[in-house]
Structure formats: structure tokens, C-alpha cells
Amino acid sequence: MSTLDSxxxxxxxxxxxxxxxxxxxxxxxxWEELLQYYEPFVRRTLRxxxxxxxxxxxxxxxxxxxxxxxxxxxxxxxxxxxxxTWLTRIIRNTAVSEYRKRMRRQRVSFAxxxxxxxxxxxxxxxxxxxxxxWQRYLVDLAMERIDEIFSGNAVEVFLRSVEGExxxxxxxxxxxxxxxxxxxxxRVRRRxxxxxxxxxxxxxFPS
Amino acid sequence: MVSGLxxxxxxxxxxxxxxxxxxxxxxxxAQQDERQGENPSGDLNPLYNTIRKIRSxxxxxxxxxxxxxxxxxxxxxxxxxRHVALARPLAKHxxxxxxxxxxxxxxxxxxxxxxVIDVFDIGVDEEGKPFFTMEFKRGQxxxxxxxDLSEGKRTEEFPLRTRxxxxxxxxxxxxxxxxRRVLHLDxxxxxxxxxxxxxxxxxxxGLGVVVPDKNRLRDSEVLLDPDLYGPLFVDVRGTPAYMAxxxxxxxxxxxxxxxxxxxxxxLHELVFLKPCVDDVKDVRTVxxxxxxxxxxxxxxxxxxxxxxxxxxxxxxxRCLNGFSPAVESANLFxxxxxxxxxxxEACMTVLCASLxxxxxxxxxxxxxxxxxxxxxxxxxxxxxxxxxxxAAKAEADEARLFAEDSLAKYLEKKNEAEVLDKKRExxxxxxxxxxxxxxxxxxxxxxxxxxxxxxxxxxxxxxDAPEHNPQLWxxxxxxxxxxxxxxxxxxxxDDGRKVDGDLAVLARKYASQCNEEGYLPAEQFCDLLVDLxxxxxxxxxxxxxxxxxxRFPRSMEERTQIVSQWVRxxxxxxxxxxxxxxxxxxxxxxxxxxxxxxVQFGLDRLSAVVKVNLLQSLRPIRLDLRETAIHDLSExxxxxxxxxxxxxxxxxxxxxxxxxxxxxxxxxxxxxxxxKVLRSLPPWIxxxxxxxxxxx
Numbered sequence: 001m002s003t004l005d006s007x008x009x010x011x012x013x014x015x016x017x018x019x020x021x022x023x024x025x026x027x028x029x030x031w032e033e034l035l036q037y038y039e040p041f042v043r044r045t046l047r048x049x050x051x052x053x054x055x056x057x058x059x060x061x062x063x064x065x066x067x068x069x070x071x072x073x074x075x076x077x078x079x080x081x082x083x084x085t086w087l088t089r090i091i092r093n094t095a096v097s098e099y100r101k102r103m104r105r106q107r108v109s110f111a112x113x114x115x116x117x118x119x120x121x122x123x124x125x126x127x128x129x130x131x132x133x134w135q136r137y138l139v140d141l142a143m144e145r146i147d148e149i150f151s152g153n154a155v156e157v158f159l160r161s162v163e164g165e166x167x168x169x170x171x172x173x174x175x176x177x178x179x180x181x182x183x184x185x186x187r188v189r190r191r192x193x194x195x196x197x198x199x200x201x202x203x204x205f206p207s
Numbered sequence: 208m209v210s211g212l213x214x215x216x217x218x219x220x221x222x223x224x225x226x227x228x229x230x231x232x233x234x235x236x237a238q239q240d241e242r243q244g245e246n247p248s249g250d251l252n253p254l255y256n257t258i259r260k261i262r263s264x265x266x267x268x269x270x271x272x273x274x275x276x277x278x279x280x281x282x283x284x285x286x287x288x289r290h291v292a293l294a295r296p297l298a299k300h301x302x303x304x305x306x307x308x309x310x311x312x313x314x315x316x317x318x319x320x321x322x323v324i325d326v327f328d329i330g331v332d333e334e335g336k337p338f339f340t341m342e343f344k345r346g347q348x349x350x351x352x353x354x355d356l357s358e359g360k361r362t363e364e365f366p367l368r369t370r371x372x373x374x375x376x377x378x379x380x381x382x383x384x385x386x387r388r389v390l391h392l393d394x395x396x397x398x399x400x401x402x403x404x405x406x407x408x409x410x411x412x413g414l415g416v417v418v419p420d421k422n423r424l425r426d427s428e429v430l431l432d433p434d435l436y437g438p439l440f441v442d443v444r445g446t447p448a449y450m451a452x453x454x455x456x457x458x459x460x461x462x463x464x465x466x467x468x469x470x471x472x473x474l475h476e477l478v479f480l481k482p483c484v485d486d487v488k489d490v491r492t493v494x495x496x497x498x499x500x501x502x503x504x505x506x507x508x509x510x511x512x513x514x515x516x517x518x519x520x521x522x523x524x525r526c527l528n529g530f531s532p533a534v535e536s537a538n539l540f541x542x543x544x545x546x547x548x549x550x551x552e553a554c555m556t557v558l559c560a561s562l563x564x565x566x567x568x569x570x571x572x573x574x575x576x577x578x579x580x581x582x583x584x585x586x587x588x589x590x591x592x593x594x595x596x597x598a599a600k601a602e603a604d605e606a607r608l609f610a611e612d613s614l615a616k617y618l619e620k621k622n623e624a625e626v627l628d629k630k631r632e633x634x635x636x637x638x639x640x641x642x643x644x645x646x647x648x649x650x651x652x653x654x655x656x657x658x659x660x661x662x663x664x665x666x667x668x669x670x671d672a673p674e675h676n677p678q679l680w681x682x683x684x685x686x687x688x689x690x691x692x693x694x695x696x697x698x699x700x701d702d703g704r705k706v707d708g709d710l711a712v713l714a715r716k717y718a719s720q721c722n723e724e725g726y727l728p729a730e731q732f733c734d735l736l737v738d739l740x741x742x743x744x745x746x747x748x749x750x751x752x753x754x755x756x757x758r759f760p761r762s763m764e765e766r767t768q769i770v771s772q773w774v775r776x777x778x779x780x781x782x783x784x785x786x787x788x789x790x791x792x793x794x795x796x797x798x799x800x801x802x803x804x805x806v807q808f809g810l811d812r813l814s815a816v817v818k819v820n821l822l823q824s825l826r827p828i829r830l831d832l833r834e835t836a837i838h839d840l841s842e843x844x845x846x847x848x849x850x851x852x853x854x855x856x857x858x859x860x861x862x863x864x865x866x867x868x869x870x871x872x873x874x875x876x877x878x879x880x881x882x883k884v885l886r887s888l889p890p891w892i893x894x895x896x897x898x899x900x901x902x903x
Contacts, residue, residue, distance in 0.1 A: 135231040139223050142230075159222050189230075197234035 018202045019083075023071050031068065037203055039064060041137045045091055045130055063094045083205045088130040138203070142195035150188055157181055158188035261285045265293055265340070275413055276300060277308060281343055284327075291327055292343040295336060305337045311413040312339035318387060322380035324400070324410040341410075345403050349373065349396035349473075357480040370477040371527055373399070373407035374470075378520035380409040381470060385463050385516060388418040392461060394469035395449045396476060416461050448472065448482055452507055463516070464509035470519060471504025471512070496526045499535040662686045680704040684714075689748070689755050691726045693718035709742050729765035732756065733772035740776050747808040749773070750819055757824060763790050766825060774821050777806050786822070794829030794850075795822055801835045804842040820845040828869075832856050833899075840864055854879065854899050861888055 018037075021030035043060045051059055067090055074086060146155055153174045160170045167181040176184075223230070268280040271292060282293045296308040309329065316326040329339040355361045377399055384391060391398075391412060398411040451468035453459050472483035478497055483505065500522050506512050513519040522532035529549030531537035537545070547554050662683065680699060684706040687696040696714040700706065713735065720731045727735060736752070739745040753773060761769075771786035774797070778784055784799030807816050822830075823845060830843065831852045838857040847869045854876040861884055864870055873888065874895045885894045 132228070136224065136227045139227040139230055143223065162226050163222060193230055193233040193237050196230055197237045200231075200234055201238075 019205055023074065034203075035064060037141070038067070041134065042067075042091060044137060045133050046095060048129065048133055049092075049095060049126075051095060059095050059098050062098055063091050066090050066094050084131060084134055085127060088127050091130065092126060138196055138199050139192075141199050142192050145195045145199075146188060146192050149191060150184075154184045154188050157184045158192070161185045258286055265291075268293065271343075273297070274411060276304065277311070277413070282340070284340065287327075290343045291340040293338055293340045295332075295338045309337050309339070311411075311415075314389060314415050314417070315341070315412045318380075318384055318389060318412070320380050320383045321406070322376040322408055323384065323412075324408045342408075344400040344408060346401045349399035349401055349407070349477075352401055353396055353476055353480055367478065368527065369405065371523055372405065373401060374474055374477055375520055375523055375527075376407040377409055377473065378470060378516045378523065380407075381466050382516035382520060384409075384415075385466070388420065390416050390418060390461050390463065391466055391469075392416065392454070393446060393449075394466055394473060395446050396473060397446075399473070418461065418463075448484055451509065453509060462509060464512050467504055467512045467516060467519060468509075470516060471501055474504060474523075475501045494526060495541070496522075496532045496535045496537070500526070500532055503534045659690075662690070677705055681706050685710070688714055689751055690758075691717075691721065691732075691752070691756070693721060694725075713738055724759065726756070726759040729761065729768045732769055736769070736772055736776060746806055749776070750806065750808070753824055763788060763825075770822055770825055774801060774804070777803055777821055788825055788827070792829055793827055794831065795825060795827040796831040796833075797835050797837075799835070802837060804837065805844070818844070822846060832858075841866075843867060850874070854897070859884070861885070864892060865889055 022034040046056045171178045171181045265282040267283045271279045271281045277294045284291045325342045327340045393414040400408045449469040449472045451465045454465045475483040684699045697718045767788040775784045787796045829850045834855045840863040850872040852874040
């Protein structure tokens, strides 16, 4: 039990400092690990902005290249959204500049122009969208881990309760006692919150 | 991990979208709590947190019992969340006894066996006093159970078989401890805990010792040497009731046999529900194997006990499995009984099968026997009927033989009759063609009938052709003469017919002497016979005349007179010859020098000489030859005699008598004939020797 504890705390420590460690050593494994988390988010963000699937890869690589180049110089202030504001700016700017390059090279499609319009639009609105996307991304990551921790019906009970199904219905449809439904729901929620906290500490600068 | 994210993204986002922000916000609150010293994983790992928080592990002590130097409490172990037994040194013991106390814990901890109580923890409490915890058995001590059983309670719950099962477990524990060179030395029901599930555990190893190895004790074992712990052990020394005799003597070297003895006592108590020291009166209900085991285990001489606990265990096992234990010298009946107990079903099956088979065989044999008897009866019947058949056959044969015989006789008679007829015919033919005197001499009436027929025939012939053949007239004359019809004969003579001269003379001589019935009186007839022989020795003619004379109704005197004359003529007419006849016994007595009784003559020109007996016409059955000159008994042939008297005769040979089939008695004079001659007679002829002179 003790060995398991120490391992967990060690891992946790690593995650907490992942962004910092990547900042400190841009060529090390920390950056590689960080990319594993950020690449899907960047791609997801780009897709949400309207970037086509076939072009998202290229844009994503550009974004990450910018990120990698500038992360070393980034000095986090104590505003919690600051890193994400910064990240959002990088994503948007990269995407916009990339599209502009393409427009110069070729003709501009209707879709592309609409993306540019949206990208060039209200920055605070885009920032909010990216923030939402980040939060949802972290929740999904936490859910991945929840799936590994809980077995059986626990996660399903939680998801159904989130979706508004009554405890009695959940219990009946899944064949478990109502009391167990409450216990499982709360247990999963608490663990999920805990996991979000852990991931946040790993991928965000401390607020 | 990340790669799978996209695929599930939509599902997660869809289902958690509404609360994602809320959850994200909550993570900051969690972070806040953590900073304020709250357990970071709080409700996430309740057990972990509970144990982490435990400051005082054992709580809620409840007094459970007191031993020689320790007291035991039932306490709640917060860490393992269960009740355990916690042992502490008695309050009166000070620091100097703490090691002695802990020694038991170490000794027990050395033994890891299902039937040895487990030590969980050894430690020192806040007050600095040592303690150790053991498993707390939810059950009760064997002592309590035996107490209940002896009072007649719970006997259904704990039958002997169950109790022996416990004992086996304890034996295993002791055997194991001995293998680890640990002696218990205080085995008793009070130190045996019976669990809820029938498991038995040996407890309280406080008096146990480690037997030195052949080499030397290891350091940890040295610490377990009781001698290190001062007088405490002198004070607490086993329980006398379960102690082997040698164990009661102090300073005795501790051996496994002491534990064996104690085990024997426990077994005694398990079986009889009474302490070993109590005498058990009624042992009949108890398995003799068990009694033998107890005796061996509790023998006064340690070397007579079981060598080790395993041997004791094995013997109990054998008992439980229905075998006779090694210690018991069981006889055949007991072994059979045990075998029955072990294989009751199989035995029943086999027994039933055997029984069925036996019944079947018996039935079969019975059937067979019945059949056999039936067959035998049938055979006997068959034999009887066979015999009957044989008898019937014999009868039939007899009847057939009889019939054949009768037929043969008939045929013979018929043949005889035919022969007779033929002879008659022949006679007639002869008479017609030849001389009348050549007519075959046949006996009896046949002859006279033939004569009569011949005469009648001659009459017919003569009537048809009277002058034709002179021989006819001569033959006719002859026939008249033979039948004493001298008148008729003389009539022929008067008619001038030519006949034999001498007969013509005799015919005229006797024609006037015939009586009214037409025949000569005996005296004249005898004269005639003499006349016939005197001239021409007409022997054959005399014989014929005598035969024909039978037709006439003469008295026996007259006939005897004629026969007598006839015998006289043939014996040279010697004086003194006389024949007498006794009609009542049909016997003849001969007198005088008679030598011959037969006469021979030729019947005709063709056939051989005929021998005729002179006495034949009298038909005698007894003949008295005394004082006659007859020497040849063959003279008696042709007579149907039953008795003959040959006294005073010159007879020397009895052989000819054999030819007389009717003869039964021969009378001879004393010493007349040698015995050899007499023995030559056939068995049906009796020889009577009588003095001479006595008559018939």
C-alpha cells in the first residue's frame, strides 16, 4: 500500500510540474509528454474554429511549433487564464496567418473566408470558446482515468445522473439498489473532481 | 490514452457538457480543501484514510480469561476491523517477567499450522507493558463442550465421530509442533478451542519448550529456553490430571511421550466424557479399538506409548474409517464387522445379490431335482412297464410256445392220424393186392378196425367178382380166423375154397367151442395159441389174435390167463411159469424161470423186425420180477411202467431203465447192486433198497 502511495504521489508531482518542466527543458521528455496532452486539444480547438479536417494537422503542427518556440520565454503572471489566453492567441494567430498564406497562394473558398472572419472576430468571444473547450477537454481526460479506476456500473450511474435520470430509474434499469446509486454517483463525482484537479495542476500553470 | 480521446470525445462531451464547467470549478474547491489540510483523497480512499487516522489500534477490551501468567481480553482491532484476543502479563508480574510472557508469543508464532492458534501482533502498549494478540476463536473451549456433553446436552450436535475429528486436528497440530521440536506439555481440553466451523485449535503454549537440536539451539531458540525465565515456570506447571507419571517428577527431561500421554487423556475424555483419572465402568458400548488406543497412549511406561502423535492420529483415522487400529489385535469377526461398517452399502448389495443368487440357485436345483425325480419316476415307470412288457412278452412267448407246442402236437397228432390213415389205407391196399397176413401190425383198436374194414372190403370184392381171384378167398378166411369167427371160416371151407391146411383143421376144431358172443373162452383160446405155435410157429399170428381178442369183453382173469399162456409159450413152456395180475394196483407178478418177455417177428416182407412185449395187452404200471431169470431189462421196453422190482434177479445193468420215461421207482435188494450202478440211474428214478422177500 505504501509503495502504491509513493508512486502515485510521484506521478502526481510529475504531472503538476509538467508544464514547468517542459518550459525548463524544451528538448526533454517533458515536452514530449506535454505534446501528448496539448496536441489533441489544439486540434480540437482548430476543428471547433471551423478548420477542415485535412488542414487541421498542418495548422496544428504550426501552432505547436510556435508554442514550443515561445514557451521558454513565457512568464506566467498570477492570472489563472493567462496561459490559456496566451495559448489561445497563438492558436488563433497561427491559424489566421496560415490561412492568409494559403489565400495568397491560391483562391479563397467561401468556407475559408468565413473561418477567417470568425477568427478575426471578437477576440473575447473566441477566448471564451477556447476556455470552454479546455475545460471540457480536461473533464474528458479525467473521465479516461475514471474509467480505469471504477468498474462496473459506477461511471454509467454517474453519467446518467448527470443527464438528469432519477436515482430510482437508474437503479431499476441497471439492477442496483437506490442507495448504491447515490453512493456510486457521489463517489465517481468526487473522484472525477479530484482527477480534474490533478490534471489541471499538471497541464496548467498554478493560478 | 490520448489517442482514444478523440473517439470518445463526442460521447463524453455530449453527456458531460452541461456539468463540465461545474466539475472544473469544483476542482478548485478540492484544491482549496487540500491546502487547508484536508485529506486530499478523503472519501476517495475511506479505508486507507481510516487506517491512517488510527492512533489507538486496540479498543473495547472485554475480559476473556486468565492463565498462569497472562490474562486475555477480547478487543476490537481497529486496523483489521475485527475482534482479536489480546494477552497481557498479569498485573502482579513486573518487568522481570515480561520476557517470559513474550516467550509464549514467540513460541506460538513459530508454529504456523491450521490447528495452532495464530499470533497476529506482538507489541508494547502506551504503559510500556508487552502484549500480543491472537486470533479470537468464536466458539468455545473443548472443556466447556465436554462439560455440556457429560450433562447430556448437545449430544446430537457433537457425536463421537465429530469429537474424534477434533482430536485428529489436535494430533496433527502436536505432530507438527513436534516436528518443529516444540513440546506443548499442557495439552488438555481447556487449551483446545473449537471454532464455529468445527475447527479445533491448540492454544496456550506458555509451558511449551523447544527440544534442543542434535547440534545446538539457534540464538532465537535460546531465548525460548524456559530456564531463562526464572521461577515463574516452577509455579505454573501443567495440569496434574493430564500429566504423564514421569512428567510429575521435576527435573525430568521433557519428551514427546508426555504430550502423547496428555493426548491419550484428552481422547479418553472425548470418548467417555469423563476425566482420564475416573474409572469407566461400562466400556461395552465403546469401540474396542478406541479403548486399545487410549490404553496404549496412556501407558505408564513412556516407551510403551505411541512413538509419535502421527501414529496416534493414524490409528484414530483407521478407527474412524472403520478399520481396526494397529494397536488392536482384532480377530476375524471384528475385522468382518468393521468391514461391514466400512462398506455397508456395498456389503448390502453383495449380500442381497448373493442371497438372490442363492435363492435362484436353490430354486434352480429344486427345479432340477423335481425334474430329475419326475424323470426318475418316469424311468421307474418305464422300467416297470418294461418289465410288465417283458412279463407280457414272456407270457406271450409262453403262450406262443404253448400254441406252437399245441400246434406241433396237433400237427403231430394230425400227422399221426394221417400216418394212421395212410397205414390203414396201406393195409387195405395190401389186403387188396397182397396177403392179409402182411397187414401192418398196428396197435390198439386201429388194428381191429382195419380188420373189420378189410373183411367188409373183401366182402364187397368177393361179391363183385367171386370167382376171379383165389387169393381173395384165402385172405378172407384168414381174417375170419383171426377174429375167431370160425363159423364163417368153416363156411368158406365148406364152399371148397382153398386155404392153409393147418388153419383149416384148427378152424373146424374150434368152430364148435365158441361161446354165444362168438369168441373162444380163455381156456380154449390158450389151447388155440399153443396149437398155432406147435405146428408152424405162427408167432405173429398169435400176437395178432391176442390183439384182436381185445375186442371181446373178457374179464381180467381171463386176459391174465391168456397172457400167462403167451409168456409160457415164449419161455420154452418151462414149469412154474405163471403171471398174476392185481387190478387194484395194475401190477403184474411174474413167477417161474421167465427169461424173455418179448417176441420178435417181421411184420411184413418189407419192414424190419418188430419187437413186441408179451405183457402189453395187460397195460401194467408195476412189475414184480422177483425170482425170475430176467437178466436183460431191455425186455421191459414198450411197457409204460412206473415201478419195477428186480430183487433176486440176475440183473446187473440198470441202463435200459432209462428208456422207460414213466419209471419212477426201482426196488432192489440190499447189496444186490454196487452203488456205482445205482448212481447211474437218472435223478427221477428213486432206488429203494428192501430186504428180499417183501412183496409189493
